[in-house]
Amino acid sequence: MFHIYCPYCAEYREEEEFHPKGQAHIARPADPTASSDDAWGDYLFFRDNPRGVHHELWVHAVGCRKFFNITRDTRSYAILETYRMGEQPGVTAETATLAERDIERRTSDTATIQGVPS
């Protein structure tokens, strides 16, 4: 069960208080009539399903009721950051890969699992 930091409440709360709402940063086309049937279909139905860093929209449903974004690693389920609506992610697939290589180098001499420094 996730432990999620709500950027509005500024607290860690249990996953039970939140609802996931799918991929983040899906903007509704400003002029829908100008978008083709295919383009509109893409907007409505097609979503990314990456192995690794993913940006998701969540809502603090039984807390402050605010929507916000989570950057999450879909392999480890580690939450790399949470940020408010209108903000851009600080961690992306590109920046995370660099950090990962660094961690693998530092921990490869031990058989146990070491944490990512937060």
Added chain:
Amino acid sequence: MSASQPCRLASNSGAGSQIDRDKPLSFTFNGKSYQGYAGDTLASALLANGVDVINRSFKYSRPRGVVAAGAEEPNAIVQLGASEAAQVPNVRATQQSLYDGLTARSTNGWPDAQRDMMGLVGKFGGPFMPVGFYYKTFKAPASMWRTYEKYIRKAAGLGRAPIESDPDIYDHLNRHCEVLVIGSGPAGLMSALVAAGSGVRVILCDEQPTFGGSLLDSGETIDGMAASEWASNAVERLAAMDNVTLLPRTTANGYFDHNFVTLHERRTEHLGDTAPTLDGRRQSRSRLHRVRTRHVVLASGAHERPLVYAGNDVPGNLVAGALSTYIRRYAVRPGQRLVLSTTNDHAYRAALDWQNAGGEVVAIADARANPDGELVERAKAAGIRIVTGSAVIEATADRKGHRVSGARIGAIDIEGFRVSGEVETLSCDTVATSGGYSPVVHLAAHTGVRPVWRDDILGFVPGQTASRVEGFSVVGAAAGLYPTGALLEDAVAQVVRALESDGIDAESVKIPDIETLREGSAVALYQVPHDKPTMRAPKQFVDLQNDVTAAAIELATKEGFESIEHVKRYTAMGFGTDQGKLGNINGMAIAARCLGQTIPQTGTTVFRPNYTPVNFGAIVGRHCRELFDPERYTAMHQWHIEHGAAFEDVGQWKRPWFYPQKRRDNADGEFESMHEAVMRECRAVREKVGVLDASTLGKIDIQGPDAREFLGRIYTNGWEKLAVGKARYGLMCKDDGMVMDDGVTTCLADNHFLMTTTTGGAAAILEWLEIWHQTEWPELEVYFTSVTDHWATLTLTGPEARNLLAELTDIDLDRDSFKFMEWREGAVAGVPARVYRISFTGELSFEVNVQANYAMQVWEALFAHGAKYGLTPYGTETMHVLRAEKGFIIVGQDTDGSMTPEDLGMHWCVGYNKPYPWIGKRALTRSDTRREDRKQLVGLKPLDAKVVLEEGAQIVLDPQQAIPMRMVGHVTSSYYSPTLDHGFALAVVKGGHKRMGERVYLPMPNGETHMAEVVGSIFYDPKGQRQNI
């Protein structure tokens, strides 16, 4: 040894650290009474009494006895409980503490494990259930499955759930700590001491009643004292610290994301069938701790791995370490003459303990050519015969197969997988084996981290992959680190590092002095070769619980299964309640050998929560019975109960469904049927006046200067011209153009609206409004508040509604000054009210909204004045009949997420010319939504007036066509109308709007076919005159 407990060592033996001989206990197994002692497990007590056969095996019905001493036990699984309500299936006898009056039965075995009534199955089992038997045997004919299943279930047992309600209560407890230590062996205790010394909150849990793990039966000396004494001193120190919580009898069963761990604490399961009372209050039977922790220190130890050899399932075959446990902790030596087969030094302890306890060690077969460790020297010095380069290739059984009668040992060539020399048969009653140790990696695997193989320790350890977990350390044997001195040092270092990562200085801790034995290296051996090929040798079991043999795995690889995941599923290896704790790695090794590859090439092993089975009570906690799900009551709920309402669940709400009355014509006081009540309620509304408690309708208060603009974007129809005092029906779509909700919204002030939603959709619609506002249109100043619970809604409807309400209100109800689709503020029965003149029945209606706290008074006032008008309360069923007669849809019943407003014939409710591209608009012009053959809402009139079509019934155009017929739609709502005196239905039919007057057919499962005519969806008062009187 006493006669009643023939395998119990005498009190002067010094053995039995866990039992209290002054507290004898009685228990029953398969109907027979036995004696044991406080501190015994059920397994140790059964062994003390010389009970060899605990179960019959799952597939072959072979007699099975105790194999291990802990959570890994695959065989000694029992059904617990003296009474029906106290039945608990799948209890591991090795983990069940004995209590007075304990009653247990074999899980498998019919009628019991001792008598060989299942001989038929035993003989039958071989050919009847070959490897992959689920796939092969039951593939065809499908009609035989019921026969097979009945037979197999009866034969297999599988344990059973109680059919009476559980009298016990169970707790859930949320906990938070900095360090959670799982396991209290040497590494766990040391970790807890270091963490506790730094002052942070520490939880230490262990599945056993006593902390200490392997220290409880190791012969080692720590800091000059016996290991078990050092352990109890450490526990005493921890117990004295305020920042430490000690949880014995507590299994860490699941390790979930972000360091969330579930601990299952068995609080009273060692005291009786049901929990005892304390100070007059029943205690909880078990408690599920939901722990969120900064660090997890996994100190779960290792399980000894048995060897795989012929006849290894006969009672009397045990893993070596279990012998030490039974002797040292419980003073039980479960036999006389022992043959030990080992690949390593450590197992020699079992032989030495056996001999010290007065048993005879016939021989030790050591697979290594030149074993030379200190324990080997000690065994030699004790005069024990050691046969090197050898192993037990077969255990023989007595005539009934109830006990080991001998061991065949032979020289083996491990590389060549063959018996390389003479085979000698030794007489014995016990065979113990050790193939090394498997670190208990289960919890680490729960987080998705795949274990990795280490050749140096011949076992899997928790892996390290890209999916790593923050704040997780593995210490001691769980990490494949076995020598006590080294693992203590490592545990200290790891915990200090973990604390330092949080900026916490750990106190310096002295590593205890330990005498370290010189150990010889172990050899890799899993399946022991037999003098016959595996396929023809006597059965060599890999997974004892699921009866998976080495031959089955070999056959699976020959049949082409190369992935270990496929081999597991084909053979069912590891699919028992033990999840293959003892067998999985041996099975992988055998698959690897057959495929000519290494174990890491073959794969890895994955475990899932729960580590050991958890009863449903513990999972459910207090969330049962009336607390299973919240129930929501309206302000008039008590009145509905007192007036005999039958209730319907709508979401969490309890809504009156109908109000059955006593039949006037029946002297026995019999009540109306639902049909009779609904017909009466319908007539009352159409002819006089009825009242509905509509409080459950979702109500969202919308305010702000941009409220009107927001409504225009979220609804399909227009809102810019809705004046204060007026109300309007609105239709809401998703952006794919499909209808998701509907309801009436009223304009309370220019920047203040009240939206109503379907009862079930209220919460989702509020979230829907918020998501659009917060993510797409944050520039709009508008606020949403749920006021569903604050307002009660009393719907007065019927031709007499105005006359009745007029007696109670100061509002002018004149038809021309208070028009249809308007609302007024005033007092009703002395209570401030908003009255809406809207109608969901087609009749003259007033929806009276008052503060929920005053609603009962208003409701009762209506009835005080209503008798002379024939006021009748009606429920949701009548509401449905009345609204369907009018063709009013229920979103979610007449729609299913694939219906557009056009499909519903509601183009009148779509504002194509509104300036803003509202939600759903673009999709309504996609080619698919413009298709003319989409399913469209129509009415259906059955040709036989008495027929009420089944909701969900499929519609076809030609009943003569071959099956499968081409289905063109289905019935969505269907009722009998007392007003029209015939059945009627709403339905969706492909291209239905252009099929008016056509005949359609509804073939039913019983062979009957109904006929119906496609008609408009409004059956009653199509011009809408009745609501305007």
